[in-house]
Amino acid sequence: MNEVGDMIIAPNGTVANVVGHQPIDEDLYKTLVANFFLSETSLPSLLDIYAQRLAEKKRFLFEFTALHIFVLTLRCNQNCTYCQASSKKEQYRMYTMSKQTMKCAVELMLKSPSPHLTMEFQGGEPSLEPELLSYGIELSKELNGGTKEIDYILCTNSFNLTDEVLDICAKHNVLISTSLDGPAFIHNKNRGVADSYERVVAGIEKARNLLGHDKVSALMTTSEFALDYPDAIVDEYVKLGFSDIFIRALNPYGLASDNADWEYYTNRFIDFYKRALEHIIEINKRGTFFIEDYSAIILKKIFSAQNTGFVDLQSPAGIINSVLVYNYDGYVYCSDESRMLAENNDYS
Numbered sequence: 001m002n003e004v005g006d007m008i009i010a011p012n013g014t015v016a017n018v019v020g021h022q023p024i025d026e027d028l029y030k031t032l033v034a035n036f037f038l039s040e041t042s043l044p045s046l047l048d049i050y051a052q053r054l055a056e057k058k059r060f061l062f063e064f065t066a067l068h069i070f071v072l073t074l075r076c077n078q079n080c081t082y083c084q085a086s087s088k089k090e091q092y093r094m095y096t097m098s099k100q101t102m103k104c105a106v107e108l109m110l111k112s113p114s115p116h117l118t119m120e121f122q123g124g125e126p127s128l129e130p131e132l133l134s135y136g137i138e139l140s141k142e143l144n145g146g147t148k149e150i151d152y153i154l155c156t157n158s159f160n161l162t163d164e165v166l167d168i169c170a171k172h173n174v175l176i177s178t179s180l181d182g183p184a185f186i187h188n189k190n191r192g193v194a195d196s197y198e199r200v201v202a203g204i205e206k207a208r209n210l211l212g213h214d215k216v217s218a219l220m221t222t223s224e225f226a227l228d229y230p231d232a233i234v235d236e237y238v239k240l241g242f243s244d245i246f247i248r249a250l251n252p253y254g255l256a257s258d259n260a261d262w263e264y265y266t267n268r269f270i271d272f273y274k275r276a277l278e279h280i281i282e283i284n285k286r287g288t289f290f291i292e293d294y295s296a297i298i299l300k301k302i303f304s305a306q307n308t309g310f311v312d313l314q315s316p317a318g319i320i321n322s323v324l325v326y327n328y329d330g331y332v333y334c335s336d337e338s339r340m341l342a343e344n345n346d347y348s
Contacts, residue, residue: 002037004053007302053305060307060314060322063114067311067323069336070105072097072132074124074328074343077159079192082223082250086343087124096129097328102136105326110143120153120177122336124328127156127165137172153177158203159196166210176207176216180240182226182233190223201240219246219293227268230276237290238283244291247276251337311335 001007010028017024018038032038036050044050060066074095076087088095097105109117119140121133137152144150152174154165169176181187184197193199207216220226220233237245249269252262276292283290297310311318319334326332333339341348 002035004036004050004057004305005301006035006037008032008035008037056305057307060309061316063116065112065320065322065324066114066116066309067118067120068105068109068112069120069122069323069325070097070102070126070136071122071325071327071339072124072126072129072136075128076123076125076157077128078125078157078196081190081192082221086340090125090128095124095328097132097326098330099132099135101326101328101330102132103139104330105332106136106140106143108326108332109140109324110148114148116149116151118151118153120155122155125157125159126154127161130162130164130168133165134168137168137174141172151175156203157191158200158207159193160199161203161206166207169207169215170210174211176211178204178207178216178218179220180204180218180237181220181223182229183236186223186226186229186233189225190221204240213241217244218242219248221248222250222269222272224250224265224268227265227272230272231279234276234279234283234290238288243289244293244296245280246293247273248294249273251340 008031010032011025014024014028016022018032029038033040036044036046074086074088075090075092076083077090080087109119119136121136126133133154140150152172153176154169154174155177156165158176158178168174178200180200181190187197187200188194191197204216204218218237220237226233234245250265277295280290280292297308297313300306300308301313309322311322314322319338323335324332325334325336325339327339327342331339331342333342
């Protein structure tokens with residue numbers, strides 16, 4: 001890999017031969033020079049082009065924080081076995097952001113020099129706070145005055161998408177990012193509610209009908225139980241009319257941290273991911289266009305000079321440079337993960 005992030009697969013021993021000034025294949029040598037892995041002079045003749053590509057890769061550093069996550073509440077209406085957000089029971093209203101905290105958070109967000117902001121609402125389950133959701137969006141528009149472009153995303157489990165919440169989304173062009181862990185037998189086991197799958201699918205269809213099919217996306221979290229069913233999970237997304245899936249591994253936060261053998265889980269997840277990707281490739285070969293989003297992001301980073309905007313794979317790290325998290329209690333964190341750690345009294 002070079003400094004722009006380009007990659008070339010070369011025979012074993014190539015680096016040692018270059019460093020030791022040993023002969024290498026002529027065609028390989030030309031490829032390495034042409035793609036800025038090697039230079040025959042101290043300043044390559046196309047250095048300006050190389051610099052422009054590097055600048056494009058790192059442009060996010062100049063625009064600074066674009067993604068702003070607002071944790072409206074820790075209250076939740078499900079009981080996920082792997083909850084990473086330290087959610088609380090639905091009746092515990094003390095775990096909800098105040099309007100004053102929302103106002104301070106929006107004011108801080110608008111100080112970012114980035115011309116394009118994303119205001120993402122998380123929880124717990126943020127749809128439990130429709131009044132606060134509406135207040136935050138309307139306040140951001142009022143204080144922004146059209147100066148910056150702001151996108152709005154509601155991260156919801158779609159378990160109980162009320163007309164009130166969807167009307168807010170329709171009014172303010174809010175995108176829905178929901179979650180579905182696969183077929184009913186997987187999803188219901190993960191979510192701890194017997195009819196979760198049925199209610200979530202109904203919520204997805206309700207949102208699609210009101211907002212538009214392209215306004216609703218979904219991702220899944222791979223529980224230990226799900227590791228045996230990659231094909232079934234992918235097929236469920238295809239059946240429900242999604243054109244993509246984001247295959248996400250567990251992270252060791254919240255309830256998920258109780259999984260003691262993380263090396264065992266990681267090895268099994270890698271196998272699960274490979275099998276799912278092979279199945280997705282076969283689906284595409286049969287004529288159905290379907291994307292695995294994480295693979296698409298990685299491939300774009302390998303083959304393109306463009307910045308993907310995906311915080312988890314930014315270099316330098318996306319913390320603060322790309323994301324800030326405004327917690328329900330007024331604390332501000334440099335990443336979603338640091339917020340999750342803090343909920344377990346880990347402030348490292």
